[in-house]
Amino acid sequence: xxxxxxxxxVAAPVKTSKTQSELGAAMARLRKNKSAMIGLGxxxxxxxxAILAPYISPYGYATMNPAEKFQLPSVRHWFGTDEYGRDxxxxxxxxxxxxxxxxxxxxxxxxxxGVIIGATAGYYGGQIDNIIMRFLDIFQAIPMMLLTIVxxxxxxxxxxxxxxxxxxxxxxxFARTLRASIMSMRDMEYIEAAEAIGCGTFRQIVKYILPNxxxxxxxxxxxxxxxxxxxxxxxxxxxxxxxPPTPEWGAMLSAAKGFIRxxxxxxxxxxxxxxxxxxxxxxxxxxxxxxxxxxLKD
Amino acid sequence: xxxxxxxxxxxxxxxxxxVCIFIFTIMYFVPGDPAALLLGPGATAGEIAVxxxxxxxxxxxxxxxxxxxxxxxxxxxxxxxxxxxxxxTAELIQRFPKTAVIGFVSMFLAIITGVPLGINAAVxxxxxxxxxxxxxxxxxxxxxxxxxxxxxVIVFSLNLRWLPSSGVASWTGYILPCVASSFGGMAGLAxxxxxxxxxxxxxxxxxxxxxxxxxERDVIYRHALPNALIPIxxxxxxxxxxxxGGSVVIENVFSIPGIxxxxxxxxxxxxxxxxxxxxxxxxxxxxxVMVLVDLVYAYVDPRIKARYIGSxxxxxxxxxxxxxx
Amino acid sequence: xxxxxxxxxxxxxxxxxxxxxxxxxxAVNGISLQLERGQTLALVGETGAGKTTIGKSIMRxxxxxxxxxxxxxxxxxxxxxxxxxxIDMRKVRGARISMxxxxxxxxxxxxxxxxxxxxxxxxxxxxxSKAEAKKQAISILELVGITxxxxxxxxxxxxxxxxxxxxxxxxxxxxxxxxxxxxxxxxLDVTIQAxxxxxIYALRDKSKMAMILITHDLGIVAQxxxxxxxxxxxxxxxxxxxxxxxxxxxxxxxxxxFKAIPNLTSDxxxxxxxxxxxxxxxxxxxxxxxxxxxxxxxxxxxxxxxxLEVISPGHDCRCTRSSEIKQEVANVF
Numbered sequence: 001x002x003x004x005x006x007x008x009x010v011a012a013p014v015k016t017s018k019t020q021s022e023l024g025a026a027m028a029r030l031r032k033n034k035s036a037m038i039g040l041g042x043x044x045x046x047x048x049x050a051i052l053a054p055y056i057s058p059y060g061y062a063t064m065n066p067a068e069k070f071q072l073p074s075v076r077h078w079f080g081t082d083e084y085g086r087d088x089x090x091x092x093x094x095x096x097x098x099x100x101x102x103x104x105x106x107x108x109x110x111x112x113x114g115v116i117i118g119a120t121a122g123y124y125g126g127q128i129d130n131i132i133m134r135f136l137d138i139f140q141a142i143p144m145m146l147l148t149i150v151x152x153x154x155x156x157x158x159x160x161x162x163x164x165x166x167x168x169x170x171x172x173x174f175a176r177t178l179r180a181s182i183m184s185m186r187d188m189e190y191i192e193a194a195e196a197i198g199c200g201t202f203r204q205i206v207k208y209i210l211p212n213x214x215x216x217x218x219x220x221x222x223x224x225x226x227x228x229x230x231x232x233x234x235x236x237x238x239x240x241x242x243x244p245p246t247p248e249w250g251a252m253l254s255a256a257k258g259f260i261r262x263x264x265x266x267x268x269x270x271x272x273x274x275x276x277x278x279x280x281x282x283x284x285x286x287x288x289x290x291x292x293x294x295x296l297k298d
Numbered sequence: 299x300x301x302x303x304x305x306x307x308x309x310x311x312x313x314x315x316x317v318c319i320f321i322f323t324i325m326y327f328v329p330g331d332p333a334a335l336l337l338g339p340g341a342t343a344g345e346i347a348v349x350x351x352x353x354x355x356x357x358x359x360x361x362x363x364x365x366x367x368x369x370x371x372x373x374x375x376x377x378x379x380x381x382x383x384x385x386x387t388a389e390l391i392q393r394f395p396k397t398a399v400i401g402f403v404s405m406f407l408a409i410i411t412g413v414p415l416g417i418n419a420a421v422x423x424x425x426x427x428x429x430x431x432x433x434x435x436x437x438x439x440x441x442x443x444x445x446x447x448x449x450x451v452i453v454f455s456l457n458l459r460w461l462p463s464s465g466v467a468s469w470t471g472y473i474l475p476c477v478a479s480s481f482g483g484m485a486g487l488a489x490x491x492x493x494x495x496x497x498x499x500x501x502x503x504x505x506x507x508x509x510x511x512x513x514e515r516d517v518i519y520r521h522a523l524p525n526a527l528i529p530i531x532x533x534x535x536x537x538x539x540x541x542x543g544g545s546v547v548i549e550n551v552f553s554i555p556g557i558x559x560x561x562x563x564x565x566x567x568x569x570x571x572x573x574x575x576x577x578x579x580x581x582x583x584x585x586x587v588m589v590l591v592d593l594v595y596a597y598v599d600p601r602i603k604a605r606y607i608g609s610x611x612x613x614x615x616x617x618x619x620x621x622x623x
Numbered sequence: 624x625x626x627x628x629x630x631x632x633x634x635x636x637x638x639x640x641x642x643x644x645x646x647x648x649x650a651v652n653g654i655s656l657q658l659e660r661g662q663t664l665a666l667v668g669e670t671g672a673g674k675t676t677i678g679k680s681i682m683r684x685x686x687x688x689x690x691x692x693x694x695x696x697x698x699x700x701x702x703x704x705x706x707x708x709x710i711d712m713r714k715v716r717g718a719r720i721s722m723x724x725x726x727x728x729x730x731x732x733x734x735x736x737x738x739x740x741x742x743x744x745x746x747x748x749x750x751x752s753k754a755e756a757k758k759q760a761i762s763i764l765e766l767v768g769i770t771x772x773x774x775x776x777x778x779x780x781x782x783x784x785x786x787x788x789x790x791x792x793x794x795x796x797x798x799x800x801x802x803x804x805x806x807x808x809x810x811l812d813v814t815i816q817a818x819x820x821x822x823i824y825a826l827r828d829k830s831k832m833a834m835i836l837i838t839h840d841l842g843i844v845a846q847x848x849x850x851x852x853x854x855x856x857x858x859x860x861x862x863x864x865x866x867x868x869x870x871x872x873x874x875x876x877x878x879x880x881f882k883a884i885p886n887l888t889s890d891x892x893x894x895x896x897x898x899x900x901x902x903x904x905x906x907x908x909x910x911x912x913x914x915x916x917x918x919x920x921x922x923x924x925x926x927x928x929x930x931l932e933v934i935s936p937g938h939d940c941r942c943t944r945s946s947e948i949k950q951e952v953a954n955v956f
Contacts, residue, residue: 134312134316137313137316138313138316138317138320141313141316141317141581141584141585141588142317142321142584143539143540143542143543143580143581143584144539145540145542145543145544145546145547146542146561146577146581147577149546149561149562149577150324150325150573150574150577151324153328153565153570153573154324154325154327156329226440230440233442234442234443234444234544234547237442237547237550238546238550238562238565239562239565239566240565250442253444253445253448257551260456261456267445267448267452270445271441271442271445271446271448271449274441274445275437275440275441275442275445278439278440278441278442279436279440281440282436282439286436423688501729502724502730503729503732503733505724506724506731506790506793507732508684508716509682509684509716509721509722509724510717510743510747510793511715511716511717511718511744511747511748512713512743513713521735524734525732525733525734528734599734600733600777600779601733601734601777
């Protein structure tokens with residue numbers, strides 16, 4: 001049988017410029033996004049300041065000096081001093097450690113738990129999914145701030161308790177993201193194909209589903225860190241969260257409120273730093289979302 | 299359509315019950331004995347025991363839970379405050395209008411400014427106005443609302459002396475809180491309206507509309523906009539959660555005697571019935587508003603409206619809605 | 624193909640590019656076509672060959688931001704559409720030239736009643752009252768087999784085939800002189816395909832409408848077309864009357880397409896196909912655009928770009944080795 005197809009001639013390989021994987025292409029798009037890179041830079045810079053706080057802050061965060069209280073920004077005290085004569089700049093640097101670490105840890109925690117819950121719901125579907133979704137519905141029926149306040153009120157204030165409270169209220173977000181991811185993929189043919197060749201459930205999840213859910217999870221995580229930093233500040237502001245003398249930025253604002261009439265400068269820096277951190281994260285998160293789904297960009 | 303309304307309202311009931319149980323359970327596990335706290339450090343064990351019985355604290359969890367639910371849902375009785383002894387329900391009702399005004403006015407402001415800005419940015423994509431708006435919107439969702447509020451107080455109350463810095467003695471006292479509170483929602487809605495509109499503009503049916511010879515104006519306002527606004531309804535509803543949650547903080551900044559301050563003070567005073575009652579109250583209001591939002595959505599989106607008028611499909615998964623049409 | 628001044632539609636040297644993520648996509652690379660009134664031209668080719676882009680260029684509904692018509696002209700009865708102002712072009716769209724799109728599931732506005740979507744196009748191009756437009760819309764709906772009482776229905780209440788009928792009704796509502804049908808039945812079930820096609824042909828014959836039928840299905844070409852153009856990588860490889868090309872496919876690509884049609888009477892183990900994939904439109908090959916996949920390619924094919932040459936009246940081909948190849952093939956058998 002003159003089978004042309006069996007001939008050894010293979011057509012000249014078609015040259016493509018896109019030999020990268022999809023993820024690689026997405027990373028390339030991300031790197032080109034100026035706004036996202038600036039955002040990432042901002043966040044990393046602030047994180048660096050926080051990490052290096054013990055080494056670069058001119059004073060300790062609790063060092064009081066009543067003689068120098070309420071000083072406006074000067075060469076000696078870049079951001080001025082507060083009501084106890086403490087150097088605001090140093091307090092801001094140290095405060096970053098709390099504000100940022102609470103955000104990152106709470107999100108990491110929430111992600112781990114949320115992923116497990118979402119995966120279970122998404123993969124097994126049916127009754128299990130129904131029950132889990134009802135629980136999540138109840139969770140999300142309470143405005144997040146209120147929920148966090150309730151949990152925080154129950155647990156008490158403090159660094160680790162606040163992380164816990166924030167983590168719990170963010171679990172539904174991750175659970176839903178992963179569940180949506182899984183459900184959309186469950187029906188895709190390559191999962192059916194994997195099942196058809198005898199690929200077990202666990203292997204399917206690990207090898208196929210998780211890598212492809214990675215992208216939306218990352219976006220959710222970034223937005224969540226931004227959200228948690230804001231929430232932490234709000235909690236500390238109203239008296240929960242992390243309290244003075246710990247220099248958490250929200251707590252500093254709470255203290256500064258009492259002096260708003262006479263010493264308004266005390267309000268500027270903590271708020272500015274919160275805003276900048278969250279802005280950086282949001283810019284990066286936006287860029288991440290655009291990079292992973294470029295159709296929406298233009 | 300009536301069936302859909304009924305279905306949504308029926309869904310509300312288990313959720314509210316669930317929320318009640320959930321909040322009660324969390325508060326149940328708060329460490330410390332409320333009776334001992336109330337009576338102070340000098341109380342004897344006997345006095346504490348008597349107080350516990352008085353407060354009904356000696357029953358089991360289930361009994362207390364059921365009792366609480368009975369009181370709340372059948373008698374609208376949230377109990378009494380540990381600190382003042384006042385009836386919580388009365389307090390809540392008295393304080394609610396202030397919280398509600400700020401909540402709904404700021405939502406309203408957020409919608410009427412945010413949505414048009416976002417849609418405009420989408421239509422004039424990459425124009426100067428678009429970029430500036432979106433940059434401002436980014437900042438708007440990043441700034442802590444209480445900080446923004448305090449900045450506004452500094453400018454408008456302390457420096458310019460146009461508006462009061464606290465309290466709601468006169469209606470002008472509501473201006474700053476409402477405006478400050480609306481910023482986050484406004485920025486968020488602007489961003490999401492823009493994405494929604496962009497996605498719609500890219501749809502095939504917009505190409506069809508252009509192929510019919512419609513003017514660009516008609517394409518945008520008669521075909522794109524109605525479709526873009528539908529998901530925005532749900533988004534606006536979600537932003538309400540932000541506003542309700544944020545009201546707690548806003549009331550603190552402006553010393554407004556609403557439910558927010560009531561709750562925060564209660565937290566600081568370990569007045570748990572008040573915390574419980576306030577959160578439950580606000581959560582129920584929020585859930586009710588969400589049902590309303592869903593109903594509006596269903597009314598406006600013909601795909602959902604039609605489903606409940608003479609359709610055979612009873613249980614359609616939520617995902618199925620999106621692949622129709 | 625001779626081009627005369629009385630040609631209804633003439634596309635001359637059309638070049639269209641897309642830009643995406645900094646890369647330039649050469650979608651259409653110098654296409655020239657002619658169409659007489661009442662005739663049907665088929666554009667045949669694989670997905671991504673540029674057929675839809677040609678159609679959208681004629682209507683000037685390419686996405687503004689990413690696409691641009693680099694050069695060329697499109698004459699409708701002597702008037703260059705590419706020179707018209709946008710306002711004048713809108714008068715042409717929907718009224719003189721209409722388009723039916725490929726995917727009926729997404730081509731209709733989900734929140735607007737289908738009847739209104741049809742009467743809308745009537746109202747734009749005619750000075751009629753709302754009631755009159757509705758009347759006309761209803762009669763068109765009945766023409767495509769949809770009863771009047773479904774005027775107030777929404778798109779999601781229709782099946783794919785019915786949606787496509789609505790779309791055809793919308794396209795024909797103002798009795799256009801030219802219909803661009805972009806793979807109108809590809810997304811439909813086979814049984815529905817036949818129905819929709821029959822309907823389109825009947826409506827076309829009734830109104831003596833010219834049609835450009837974009838398809839990858841040679842069976843449809845055989846049924847419906849008078850002339851056809853084989854499109855590959857944004858160029859025309861073979862162009863002529865249906866009879867000429869079907870009797871004597873002259874370009875290796877066309878030959879490949881015909882050979883790929885399964886033969887009902889013979890019993891072959893494997894279907895013949897054309898090896899390889901269409902080229903990356905951002906990096907088109909030098910010389911003949913088909914050479915990487917052509918089993919008969921020689922050195923000259925890789926470097927010299929062939930011109931479209933007349934090989935017989937009413938039959939053009941873009942292959943320098945066409946007659947040699949036909950000899951080779953004849954010798955084998």
